[in-house]
Amino acid sequence: MQSHYPECFEREMGCTEAEWLGWLPGAVAQAALRLQPGRAQVALGAGCLHLRWQPLPPRRIALVQLPRLFVSFRFEGVGPAQRQAFMRHFDLYMQRGGG
Template sequence: MGCTASELVSWLPRALPDAELATDVTGQRNVAIWVGGSMELRWNTLPPRRIALLEIPQLQVSFTYEGLDDEARYRIQKCFDLQTHRGGG
């Protein structure tokens, strides 16, 4: 993802509106809990992407779902993607 860890954490309440959220003290993991299941997000900071003079921060983000069926995972991931999408061409 093209963002910083602090930006990602600030977007989570909007991106996962029905979840109880908990970020660990290292700031590299978040657990979102719903009735019946959870999703764990882990991220690592990558070197920024440079395009000429433009520098874009990067995170490698992984998602692990537990106890949620395919429909719930799809719905959650779609909302997350739409709410964290930045404008562009």
């Protein structure tokens, strides 16, 4: 989780596209979600979040192979406080632990 989320940023997620699509509805909570191949739009009050993603080749570390997904976030008409609140929930929901 970050202390500031700009209007546009990119991330590399450690998941497959199928996992991402399974987690995305919960990560956006009650916000309206419109899915299309490789992209989505999330309604946030008067504004919205545009998401685009693309699978990347897996990261290999010795015999371990980790999936990767490149994700682009673009907020439109969403102020800093609302971005922070939305991304706090989004990041906590998407966080995966091991142990």
